[in-house]
Structures are given as structure tokens and as C-alpha cells.
Amino acid sequence: MTASPAINLHDYEALARERLDPAAFDYIAGGAGDERTLAANRAAWDAIGLVPRVLCDVSTVDAAVACLGRRWPHPVWMAPMAWQRLAHPHGEAASALAAAAQGAGFVLAEQAGVSIEEVGALVRDEPGRGPLALQMRLHHDRGFDLALTERARAAGFDAIVLTLDSVSNGARDRERRAGFVPPAGVTLVNLAGLAPPPADAPPHPAMTWRDLDWLLGACKLPVLVKGVLHPADAKQAAQAGVAAIVVSNHGGRTLDTSIASARALPRIADAVGGTTPLLVDGGIRRGTDVLKAVALGASAVLVGRPLYFALAAAGPQGVAQALRLLRDELEIAMVLAGCQTLSQASRDLLELPP
Amino acid sequence: MTASPAINLHDYEALARERLDPAAFDYIAGGAGDERTLAANRAAWDAIGLVPRVLCDVSTVDAAVACLGRRWPHPVWMAPMAWQRLAHPHGEAASALAAAAQGAGFVLAEQAGVSIEEVGALVRDEPGRGPLALQMRLHHDRGFDLALTERARAAGFDAIVLTLDSVSNGARDRERRAGFVPPAGVTLVNLAGLAPPPADAPPHPAMTWRDLDWLLGACKLPVLVKGVLHPADAKQAAQAGVAAIVVSNHGGRTLDTSIASARALPRIADAVGGTTPLLVDGGIRRGTDVLKAVALGASAVLVGRPLYFALAAAGPQGVAQALRLLRDELEIAMVLAGCQTLSQASRDLLELPP
């Protein structure tokens, strides 16, 4: 498998389509309902104009950012995505290594085909790596949940990312039409110890602010919450003491016509007022998107589908190349916008649509 | 006839096109003029963004709503549509049964091919059914009109829906181009007793606020008015004492370029101020549309063409399946938006376009 001839992150979709089973492709590429939010996520970044500065000293630029109490090479993370062994035999292990090699963050999905321990062992001591986090939900067994966080801590993970916005899978019409079923040979190894839910469990497992408080008290790793769109929720999460908030609509995969994350981000930044770091995902494809996200108040961005496609198209080299492309684009954008560091990026650099 | 492979309400249109006479299809699918309002109805729901809440207890959700003094399983009604025997031999009888089976409301059009009495007998005692109403106009014979309402009451109907917005048929270009004529073998059984209009009748039968007052005084069933778009009219109707107002542009079939009902609804809600229940129709295709309508102040929504198409495509099973799909989508949307009940849905959940 050789590095693909992709020139930008868009290119990986077509390359992956050639290699993936059609139903798997639709599972990855598709969104909920009429895929309005999926499209709006992209469009919202494009709709933000850049108003660059000139005659700044950008002979060198530095995309480093602080997050979770440390400094990382750049603000790009690979988003948590399930079933990566659909795309490559080594699945999440391949992705995590590629991310680490590029200084990018990596969020292992609880629905991974590779164990927390294996990923930790591969990545934790990689020099120059980005942050490493475990994505999880709260299940019907709080003992299991706490043990999961402990396994992550023991494996060298830096944080837990608690997903709040997928209490239901949403109405994923494209996926249903394609008839996607999880692959036969892949086990969700990290959830293997979880007993089946009790017969009287409610259809949508309840997770409330009290559950979040419990996790924040019990978990020894910093806890990020992912899937916040409403400013009031962001404010409450900040007051609850989360380590960071990921502004996200789950890549348009759950509640169609949810607002684009690029539109939610500035409102949440206004509500939270700098007390809690923000991350954002949804539609990030270009270095300019990353710069805009940072200018709107994000400390980091998560990228999903393009990296999944890169993994399918060209394996770990593909993921690494995609991350490199995006970082290169970000640094070019910084040079051209007159930002020596990302701390210089603010809304003054933007023309926001009404 | 078996249930169709539809995944969402859009799908029934293509399925119905295969089975319907082309002129009948155009009669059902088409709108007035350049079909701008027809398109705007859809676009206006899509243009409203959802700003969902997280960490609410949505382990179970309940889509029940109160309307006409009772509580119903969910807020979806089948809109009044003429000539349903074009779509299925049992016409409105098939539709009414399917709606009742799914707990949905049903509005029998006065231009039905099945009698008020037959529909009432089929549906009135169906357990878990939704509200049952008769749609009518005022004709040149007020004795006939009052008798019609009495027949409905005797047959177990819950309400009368008085259509205000189709004094003329509008300029239905698609229908005229297709050369649609009402089907030969179908009789409008409920209007059979109506004598022909007198020779000196005006071209557009006058129906004014005084006529509405007469009906409100004479009719023993609650009277809803359908086809209100102007806030001042809504205010006056509320003061006149109607049981509810259906915000509607007749599915874009009468006055083209009328504003989309999703745009009219919040203005009317502001004008009426909660004194009178509101319903809305026009372009509702998704559970998220229903949730948005409720968040904007509607107690229920009417769905038209997709259910007609479902009847044509798969008979009563098709109608039932379509209603089930929509209700499922609504409940998923409630879960994902953080609404345990529909009373929790308000404008705070929405990003309204300018």
C-alpha cells in the first residue's frame, strides 16, 4: 500500500470509495436524515471570510497550542470513529500511530477493534505525539465505566472524551438504505467485559447532569464532553468542571438540521467566556478551517471522515499524509494571514456571515 | 399489495408515480403557478436549525399532545385530501383506518368518495385512535351545511375543519397541463344531497366573518379554521372563538408565492399569544419538522401528499407505515434534542433564519 496521490483532504473520499465495501462507505460517509447538517458543516466554514493581515513577521510560524495542561505541536486531533478495521486490518492501531507520528491528537472510540492497552503501548512514548484520549459513553454499569477510565489512565491516555449527543443513533437513512451491518470478524474488544443491559433497561439509556457529576468526581483523568451545541449547556458543563467542551453535532450523523458547528462555536465561546477550553469538529477539511476555528475560540479541532477515508485509501501512511497536508495548509494559512502563533488569531481576522 | 421499501416520507412519491395515472399524479403532486410556495414550504422547515440540549433524562420520551380537550398519542394528523379513491379502491376508508391504527388524526375531506357515516363507523371506537374531523366549506345552502356538521357529530367525529383559503382553485398549471379530470367512477357521496347553485350565484361564493360567526353559533362540534396566514386574521379568528387555527397555504395549491407556513406560524403564534391552539401544514416530511412546528407553537401538524402517495404505493399498510416512520423520527428527534415531552420544545431549541 503506497501513499495516495491526494492533494487535499477532499481527495480521500473518492480514493476510499474504490476500496471500501459500498455499505461500509455509506456507513462512514453518510449522515442523518437528508444530510442537511452534514452539508451545512462544510458550508459554514466556507461562509466565514478571512481578512488577513500583512507585514507581520511570519518568517517562521508555530502552530503549537496548549490543551489539557500541556503544549502540543498543532491543534489537529483525529476524531473518535468506530469500526476502523473496516478500513484497514490494523484499524485504530494504524490510525493512532499515524496521528502520533504527525503530532496530532488521537481519540480512540470505545467501539474500536483494538484495545486501549494496545493503543496506549504503541503511542504513549512516541516523541512529539499529540494528546491521546478515550471516547466513551456511560453504560448501564457504572463499575464498568469507571474501570474503562482506569484502563485508559493505566495505558497512558491523557483524557476521557464523554460523548453526550448520541443517546440515539439518529435516522441514518443512507446507512439503512445501504444495509450496513457491523463487520463479522471484528470485536469491540474494549466493551467485551460489559454485561448485556438488564431486561428492564429503558430504550435510551439515561445520562443526566448528575451522571456527569459522578464521572467528574470519580474519574482520575480529565474529562472532555463532546456534542454540545446549546450555549446554556456549554455554560453548565463549564460550571460542572469539565476539562474541555467539544462543540459538535456528531458530524451530522444524529439529529439532522442541527446547526453547523462553526455557527455554534462563537455563541458557545461567548457563553463560556474563556473559562473552559473549547474544541470543535464537523466539516474541517482545510487549513483555513482550522485557523477560523481557532480564531473563533477553539483550542483544537477534530477531523473525522477524511482520516477514515485516508486509512482506507492508503493505510497509516494515508492518515499521516492527510494530517501532514492539513498541518501544512494551516501553517501556510498562518503565514498568509499574518499569524506567527495561533494566539494571534482572533475574530478580528474574520468576516462572519449574518 | 405489500408494504413498500420506503425509508422516509420522501420515498413514497417515486413509489406512487409508478402506480398512479400520470394526470392523477400531477393533480396530487402539483401546486399553483410556478410551484414556488410548494418548494418554499419544504425549504422553510429545512432552514430552521435545531440547537439540541444534552444530559436531559430522555430514557423514555412521550410525544402525546392535548388538543380539542383531549390527549392524543402524538401530534400528526392526515390532512384532508379529495378523491382518495384515485389512489386506492377503498379510498378514505383505508386512510382513516390506517391513521387510527397509528394514533394519528384524520381529516375527512368533504370531497371524499366514502361517506361520513362509513368513516365514523370504522374509526370512532378504534382504541388509541387520534382525533377525527370533517373538512368542509360553506356552500350556497346553509341548511345543507349545518346538516353536514350534524352528520359528522352523529358519526362520532370530534371536530369540523372549515377551509377558508380556497375560494378559488388557484392557477394550477401542472394540473391543467396534465389534463386532470375527476375520476369517472367516483361519487362525492357526502355532497350528493347538495342542490346545484342558483343560476345567479356569484362566481366565488362569499364566505365572510359573519358566516364564520353563524357556523360557530350553529355547529355543535368544535370548529377549526384552516388556511390562515395573516396574523391579523388569526387574531380575529381567535376572538371569534374558533377551536383552533390551522396555519396553512393549502399545500401551495392555491395562491403561489404565498409565504411558507413555517414562516407564518411564529408570527401567528406571536399574534394569538397562546389563547387558541394552532395547527400547521405544508412541507412536513421529517420528525424534525414536527418538532420544529411544536417548538414554534403548534399543537399538531397535518401531513398531506406523502400519505396520499403512501396510499397509492402500498394501500392502508403504506399509510400506516408512513405515519409510523414519521412518529419514530419525531421520537428520535425528541431524544436527540433533549425533550422528554413536547411541552419542553420551545423556540430556545431553534435557530430561526432572518
Added chain:
Amino acid sequence: MTASPAINLHDYEALARERLDPAAFDYIAGGAGDERTLAANRAAWDAIGLVPRVLCDVSTVDAAVACLGRRWPHPVWMAPMAWQRLAHPHGEAASALAAAAQGAGFVLAEQAGVSIEEVGALVRDEPGRGPLALQMRLHHDRGFDLALTERARAAGFDAIVLTLDSVSNGARDRERRAGFVPPAGVTLVNLAGLAPPPADAPPHPAMTWRDLDWLLGACKLPVLVKGVLHPADAKQAAQAGVAAIVVSNHGGRTLDTSIASARALPRIADAVGGTTPLLVDGGIRRGTDVLKAVALGASAVLVGRPLYFALAAAGPQGVAQALRLLRDELEIAMVLAGCQTLSQASRDLLELPP
């Protein structure tokens, strides 16, 4: 030649294309530059929403309007268009008769192939006809200009329409690409007595406010000015004493990217404040467009290309049918909007875009 199967005014374009020389078609159909204003004229009417009223007594409606001191059956005029003998052997004579038969106004272009006297004789005594006007420019010979107005008066014309907005022909790319040249066998009979311009004439004949003052003083017929888009010009024209102002961008044929006339109309209505009647043209295709124009302050509307196309497609019967279609649509729109007369149409009936 028989009446065409057109169902609305759009339909005549395709019908005419079959019968016209391609270069002539492009001359008629085309606009200036990139045809942005041509498209914007249509789009601007469509972008205005109607907010209809219900329960008004519209058992009969009356589209009559007052203009030029008289009352006319309805507010539609046929716009001045040159070279109508391209479309039909009887050219402007055919159009004028058809307009009169339908109670529509008719504006004879100075660049007609039929004489003022012939048109006057055909139309002046037609019962129920609409207003009859002569369109002209000011030329390099004021004696000739005055004589032209006198000929119109003698022939029974009601008014002069002075065109202000075509000092140059504009950059009509489509027309140039098609290689249109005026037809060989047609003479501009009304301009035949005009001597060629002097050798030292300026490239763009000067016409200023002083020239307008001269005409207003010298001409015994009411003078309308056509081609006003700027509110300040409208104000000055009203103060100068014109009989009416035609808000127009010359059908998008002169200065491309000029604002749509439907956008200019309300601003001009605000500036003029009801002191001087307003007319409007540009993109009027539907009865709802006419109703919107009246609601925005117009006393009448001019329709151009569709009537030219109707003349080419089906001769005078085509023009008559097109005018009838438009009037029918207007009356249907009045019924559905709740307007017994056009004086009841105001901005309260509209949802204006930002």
C-alpha cells in the same frame, strides 16, 4: 394561425422560438451584459411573499384602476417594443387591437413599423379599451418631437411616454453574438420625417431636466417618463410635473446589474409619497406579480417580451390570449388574497425580502 396551447405567460417564449429567426429571437429575448438584471427582474417578484387575507367578501372582484384621469378595466399595459413586424406581418397594429380588445393599455414604440395614425384609427374608439400612449425619445429636432406628440394627440392617443434610460443601447452581448440587424423590409414609419443628425452631433444625444421641462410645457398630452430607478430622480420628476413615472430598467436591456424594478418600486413610492402615479415593468409574468406591484404602489404594470412572443407564436389572438391569461390570474390572485378591489392591496399583504 390559431391560438396557442399556452397555459401561462412563460409558455410563449418556447412557442415563439420555433417561429422566429434565431437572431430576431435573441434580439427580443436578450438583455445587456451577463443578463443579470434580466434574471433579477423575475427573481425579485418571486422573492416577495404574499400574506393573503381570508373571509373577505370576494364573491366578485374588480381589477379596475384609475390612471391619467380615467378608469380602466385593469392595470396591465403592453410595453413599447420596437420592430413588432419581426413577429407578425401586421406588427403593432395587431398588438394594439389585441390589447384594446382585452381592455389593456398599449404603448406604441416610436420605432414601430405601423403609423401613429393607423394605430389610433384602429383603437381609439374601441369600446372598453385601455389607455393608448406613444413612446418616444427626444431627438436632435425639437420641432419634429413636438410634431410627433401632436400627431399622437390628433390620432386619439391618451399620453406620451418619454424614455429616459436608453441614451445608449447598452452592451447587448447576446444580440451582438447573434448578429441581429433590423429587418430589411420594415420602415420606421413614424420617424421617417426626421432628418439625419447634424455632422457635429454628440455621440449620446443630450437630454436633461431642461429638455423635460420644455416637453412638459410644450406637449398637450400628459407626459409619462419611463426608466427611473433612483428615488431622487423620481422626486425631481414628480416636482417637474410629469403625469406618471414608469419604474423600469428597460427590461434589463441597457445597464446590466441595475437593480430589479421590483426592488426600486417601493423606494420610489416612499420618495414620491403618492403625489405622482407610478407604473412599473420588468419581469411581470404572473397575476401575483401584478398584485404585488399594485400593493407596492403601482397604478399599472407594463408587460413586454411575453406579449412579443405571443404575437410571434399566435398573432393578435396570441396577444389577446396572453393578456386574458394574465388578467384571469390577477383576478384569481385578488380572490385568494382577499382583495375585492385593487385599492385594498397594500404592503400589509406582502412579506418583503431584506
Added chain:
Amino acid sequence: MTASPAINLHDYEALARERLDPAAFDYIAGGAGDERTLAANRAAWDAIGLVPRVLCDVSTVDAAVACLGRRWPHPVWMAPMAWQRLAHPHGEAASALAAAAQGAGFVLAEQAGVSIEEVGALVRDEPGRGPLALQMRLHHDRGFDLALTERARAAGFDAIVLTLDSVSNGARDRERRAGFVPPAGVTLVNLAGLAPPPADAPPHPAMTWRDLDWLLGACKLPVLVKGVLHPADAKQAAQAGVAAIVVSNHGGRTLDTSIASARALPRIADAVGGTTPLLVDGGIRRGTDVLKAVALGASAVLVGRPLYFALAAAGPQGVAQALRLLRDELEIAMVLAGCQTLSQASRDLLELPP
């Protein structure tokens, strides 16, 4: 090579595509990233409406403008573009001559295949020529830079245009995909004396406000700065004493999603307040675009790609014809908008989008 059948500036693109090597075409035609700014540049001019005046004395119009202390026939300049020998054997010499013959300004790119001295000798004494300027960057050798300005002055150039906005080439995906490499047989003759950068040079040569101050102090020609989009930068440049500011996003070739220059221009005009002349480029294709730019505060406009394409399509005659077409369109637009001179064009003539 004969003059091409182009009717407007758009036409040269298709004509050039037939004659250019595909990679060279993509190099010229392409923009950065997803080419959003490239498209926005055009769309932004189109989105500005004209509100023309009537009854002005436009029997003759004069497009002359003052700039750099002199009066020029009209406000159109040919923008600096590299590698013009890709399009024609005589490259920039052909373009410069054509521009001079049409009274247009000409900016020689430092990356030209023809020497400063050759261009100066061809053009400096051409009667009726427009302004002649040399575009340059600051390099790692300030002695070389100053010598370059001296060579320009000695060759009769009127000004230096310092490019500020291409510290990096940007992410030019189309160019990379096409595999463009600079042509083998062409030497950048004006940069031939520049030693290679030192081994420890930073990746993006630093150019700051201090460097600008140095050039403004050292250079004996007026210095224009090109590539300003932020009002604060424009203000600072004006205070620094630049001769003029070129509002530009480099034709969409560097930082994609930068705001359209037509949107940046009025904000910069407001910030600078008339103290320093403004020029603008990006998407100018029509005489109406030029008129709008002037009405928004520009003293001149630069046109790029269409003239490059005209050079490829029809050599110097093509460039001359394109400039003539644009000037003709400008003069027609002035006539139709009621502007005898360009000093009469102000924002009052425009309908600006929100």
C-alpha cells in the same frame, strides 16, 4: 494571429484554453484551495446593484482619472502577472505595448521574461499611454532591491508596486494537480542578478512594517502596496506614506476564503478616509465593475487573467482589443448611469448587499 471574435472579457478564457498547454492554462486560471475566493471575487461585483441617474448631460463622457500626480485616459491597468512568455513569444513586451496603445496602466511583474529596460524603452514615450509600474517583493538582498527600483526609475517607470500578500504561494491545488512547472526556455531576466538566499534563510522571508518604512525612505519612485484587505493595515500603510493601496487578494491565488476585494474596498475606503488613493483588483470583467469600483472609492482597477488569456488567444492585438472592450463598456456604463466624469460616481449610485 488575428484579433479574436471575443465580445466581452469572459470570452478570452475559452479562446486561450485552445492555445495554451493545459498545465499552463491551469496555472493561470486556477486559484488557491477550493477556489472560493476566485469565485467570490466575481460574485461580489455582480452582487452590487447599480441605481442609475437619468436626464444628466452625458452627450460626451470622460473616463479620465488622476493617479500618481498625473491624469490618465481611464482607470484600467493590466495587473502584474508572471511568465507572460507562456502566452506569447514576446511576453510582457507585447502586453506592455498593447496597454500603452490603449491608454491603460501596465504593471510589469518582477517574474517577467522581458527586462525592465526593454519594457521602459518600448513604452515610456508612447503618447497617451497609461501609468507604468514595476511589481516587486523585498528579497534577502536589500541592495538588489534598491537597485531594482533604480533600474525602473531609469527606464521611465512611474512607480513601484510592492506585493505584500504572497509571502507564501498558498495552496494552489489546481496548479499542483496539473503539474505546472515554469517553462524551460524562459529566464526571469530581472531577477538574474539576485544571489541565492543564504542557507540559514527563514522559509518565509520576513517583510514587516520596518521594511516598508525602509523602502519608502530609500526608493525614489512612488511606492504602492498591493494585497491589503484589512482596514487596520490600510490605515497603517496610509500613515506610513505609501503612494496608493491596492486592495487585493491576489486574484484568489493565495489564501482561499479571503474576502472578496469588492467587499474589502468600501471598508478600507471608510478606514483610510480619502487620504491615500486606492486601487482594486479581483474579478473585474465588465465596465460596470469598473464603475462600481470607482463609486466605492477606487482611483483605478487592475485586470489580470482576461488580459493574459487575450495575449494567449490573439497576441498584443488581443490585449488591446480586450482593453478597448472594457473601456467601451465603462463609457457606456457612465452614459447609462448618468456620469459625465468618474468623479460623479459615488455610493449613492449603488445598492450594496448586506
